[in-house]
Amino acid sequence: xxxxxxxxxxxxxxxxxxxxxxxxxxxxxxxxxxxxxxxxxxxxxxxxxxxxxxxxxxxxxxxxxxxxxxxxxxxxxxxxxxxxxxxxxxxxxxxxxxxxxxxxxxxxxxxxxxxxxxxxxxxxxxxxxxxxxxxxxxxxxxxxxxxxxxxxxxxxxxxxxxxxxxxxxxxxxxxxxxxxxxxxxxxxxxxxxxxxxxxxxxxxxxxxxxxxxxxxxxxxxxxxxxxxxxxxxxxxxxxxxxxxxxxxxxxxxxxxxxxxxxxxxxxxxxxxxxxxxxxxxxxxxxxxxxxxxxxxxxxxxxxxxxxxxxxxxxxxxxxxxxxxxxxxxxxxxxxxxxxxxxxxxxxxxxxxxxxxxxxxxxxxxxxxxxxxxxxxxxxxxxxxxxxxxxxxxx
Numbered sequence: 001x002x003x004x005x006x007x008x009x010x011x012x013x014x015x016x017x018x019x020x021x022x023x024x025x026x027x028x029x030x031x032x033x034x035x036x037x038x039x040x041x042x043x044x045x046x047x048x049x050x051x052x053x054x055x056x057x058x059x060x061x062x063x064x065x066x067x068x069x070x071x072x073x074x075x076x077x078x079x080x081x082x083x084x085x086x087x088x089x090x091x092x093x094x095x096x097x098x099x100x101x102x103x104x105x106x107x108x109x110x111x112x113x114x115x116x117x118x119x120x121x122x123x124x125x126x127x128x129x130x131x132x133x134x135x136x137x138x139x140x141x142x143x144x145x146x147x148x149x150x151x152x153x154x155x156x157x158x159x160x161x162x163x164x165x166x167x168x169x170x171x172x173x174x175x176x177x178x179x180x181x182x183x184x185x186x187x188x189x190x191x192x193x194x195x196x197x198x199x200x201x202x203x204x205x206x207x208x209x210x211x212x213x214x215x216x217x218x219x220x221x222x223x224x225x226x227x228x229x230x231x232x233x234x235x236x237x238x239x240x241x242x243x244x245x246x247x248x249x250x251x252x253x254x255x256x257x258x259x260x261x262x263x264x265x266x267x268x269x270x271x272x273x274x275x276x277x278x279x280x281x282x283x284x285x286x287x288x289x290x291x292x293x294x295x296x297x298x299x300x301x302x303x304x305x306x307x308x309x310x311x312x313x314x315x316x317x318x319x320x321x322x323x324x325x326x327x328x329x330x331x332x333x334x335x336x337x338x339x340x341x342x343x344x345x346x347x348x349x350x351x352x353x354x355x356x357x358x359x360x361x362x363x364x365x366x367x368x369x370x371x372x373x374x375x376x377x378x379x380x381x382x383x384x385x386x387x388x389x390x391x392x393x394x
Contacts, residue, residue: 007062008049008052008062008064009064010064010065010068010069010072010073013048013049013050013053013062013064013069013072013073014072014073014075014076016048016049016050017048017050017073017076017077018076019048020044020045020048021076021077021079021080021081022080023040023041023044024041024044024077024080024081024084025080025081027040027041027081028081028083028193028354029349031081031083031084031192031193032192032193034193034195035186035187035188035192035193035195036147036149036186036193036194036195037083037084037087037147037150037193037194037195039150041081041084042087042147042150045084045087045088046115046117049062050073050077050088050092051088051091051092051095051117052092052095053069053073053092053095054066054069054092054093054095054096054099054232055095055096055099055110055114056095056099056106056224056227056228056230056233057228057230058227058228059106059110059111059114060114061095061099061114063228063230063232065298065302066096066232066235066240066243066298066301066302067240067243067247067294067295067297067298067299067301067302068295068298070089070093070243070244070247070248071247071250071251071291071294071295071298073085073088073089073247073251074089074247074248074249074250074251074252075250075251075254076251077251078248078250078251078252078253078254078255079251079252079254079255079258079259080255081193082191082248082251082252082255082354082355082358082359083191083192083193083194083358084193085248085251085252086146086191086194086245086248086358086362087146087147087150087194087195089244089245089247089248090120090146090147090244090245091117091118091119091146091147091150091151092244093241093244094117094118094119094120094155095118096232096233096235097118097120097155097172097212097237097241098118098153098155098174098224099224099228099232099233100212100222100223100224100225100233100237101172101174101209101210101211101212101222101223101224102209102210102223102224103223103224103226103227104207104209104210105174105209105210106224106227108174108176108210109153109174116151116152116153117147117150117151117152117153118151118152118153118154118155118174119145119146119147119148119150119151119153119154119155120145120146120154120155120156120157121142121143121144121145121148121154121155121156121157121198121199122142122144122155122156122157123142123143123144123157123366124140124141124142124143124156124157124158124159125140125141125142125143125198126140126141127139127140127141127142127156127158127159127201128140128158128159128160128161128168129158129159129160129161129171129173129206130160130161130163131160131162132205134205134207134208135205135206135207135208135210135211136158136160136171136173136205136206136208136211137203137204137205137206138156138158138173138175138201138203138204138206139201139202139203139204140200140201141183141198141199141200141201142156142157142198142199142200142201143185143198144186144196144197144198145182145196145197145198145199146191146194146195146196147194147195147196148182148195148196148197148199149182149195149197150195151177152176152177153174153175153176153177154174154175154177154180154199155172155173155174156172156173156175156180156199156201157170157171157172157214158170158171158172158173169213170214170215171211171212171213171214172211172212172214173206173210173211174206174210174211174212175201175204175206175210179201179204180199180200180201180204181199181200181201181202182197182198182199183197183198183199183200184197185197185198186198188361189357189361190357190358190359190360190361190362190364191357191358191361191362192357214237214238218236218237218238218239221234222234222237231302231305231306234305235301235305236301236305236311236316239301239311239315239316239319239320240301240319241367242319242320242323242324242367242368243294243298243323245362245365245367245368246294246323246324246326246327246362246368247294248358248362249290249326249327249330249331249359249362249363250287250290250291250294250326250330252330252334252355252358252359252362253283253286253287253290253330253333253334253355253359254287255351255355256333256334256337256338256351256352256355256356256359257280257283257284257287257333257337259350259351259352259355260280260283260337260340260341260352261280263341263342263344263345263352264276264280276340279336279337279339279340280337282333282336283332283333283334283336283337284333286329286330286332286333287329287330287333289326289329290325290326290327290329290330291326293322293325293326294322294323294326296322297315297318297319297322297323300315301315301319313380314380314381317376317377317379317380317381318377320373320376320377321373321374321376321377323367323368323373324368324369324370324372324373324374325370325373325374327359327362327363327365327368327370328363328370330359330362330363331359331360331362331363334352334355334356334359335356337352338352338353338356341353
């Protein structure tokens with residue numbers, strides 16, 4: 001897609017996303033077999049401009065509203081393909097992250113081809129780095145890189161070992177495709193077609209300007225804010241990132257509701273049962289509540305950041321609580337419907353069964369762990385310290 005000459009709205013992209021929904025849905029069986037989206041599905045998302053939503057405007061990106069964009073696109077894509085909704089949301093947000101990097105890194109990624117996509121792997125298993133002259137040396141393996149086959153660059157969350165007995169420093173290191181290998185590791189019942197494989201780096205030099213201090217991006221002005229004026233590139237990184245993994249659950253749950261309604265309408269003897277009507281109403285209310293929570297928090301983050309106001313500890317904790325809780329609500333909504341699908345709803349090609357597997361995969365993402373998020377929020381309100389395991393210290 002050519003660089004945009006006129007502003008692109010969320011409404012425009014939602015229309016495009018709905019238009020390619022049948023194509024994404026038709027490719028679902030092949031995608032499951034491949035364990036990643038087929039090239040034509042990635043091309044459909046790319047051609048619709050759906051990976052450009054948070055890309056800096058100077059590279060043809062749209063710089064759309066954070067939070068609302070993820071929700072609206074997930075509602076459009078999720079009913080057709082949960083895996084496509086996940087891949088679109090996760091890959092699109094990496095352009096936002098790259099927009100926080102120093103200008104040299106952004107230019108290296110997009111100056112010749114603004115269509116290039118960026119993957120990530122935030123879970124280092126054996127992956128480590130060490131300081132060297134002019135940058136860092138990385139090697140090892142990282143887990144769960146969604147949509148990695150479609151991308152030409154990757155962001156690795158790398159513990160940098162100083163060798164001086166100090167805790168590792170976490171840096172987001174940006175690498176081109178030739179510096180990492182994709183390992184065939186992703187075999188999952190949920191989000192099966194996301195191709196969330198592991199990656200391996202046998203040894204790569206990362207220049208300093210191709211790194212982003214995640215602590216700096218969370219609490220201070222990131223380097224990219226000097227060249228990209230939108231509030232997007234001043235959002236707190238770790239606080240805002242989970243919107244990209246929670247929003248797909250909403251679209252997936254709405255798809256399950258639509259499928260359940262269609263199947264139940266076809267059985268008048270079931271549609272007329274008050275117990276089923278109540279089951280449907282409660283599931284709808286839960287998904288609506290999940291969406292409302294995320295929209296409220298996204299607006300608060302946007303307003304504070306755009307005004308140059310600090311993000312309070314309470315708001316950070318509340319966002320973590322609500323993102324995790326929204327995923328829980330979507331899981332409950334789909335579970336309730338799954339309990340009344342009948343034998344036909346248990347088939348391999350059942351949209352509701354697929355949605356249940358997908359939403360369970362999202363709930364199990366480490367970034368949405370309810371126990372940790374809930375404990376941190378409660379500890380924040382009580383004025384005590386919460387340990388990583390979620391146990392509050394007096």
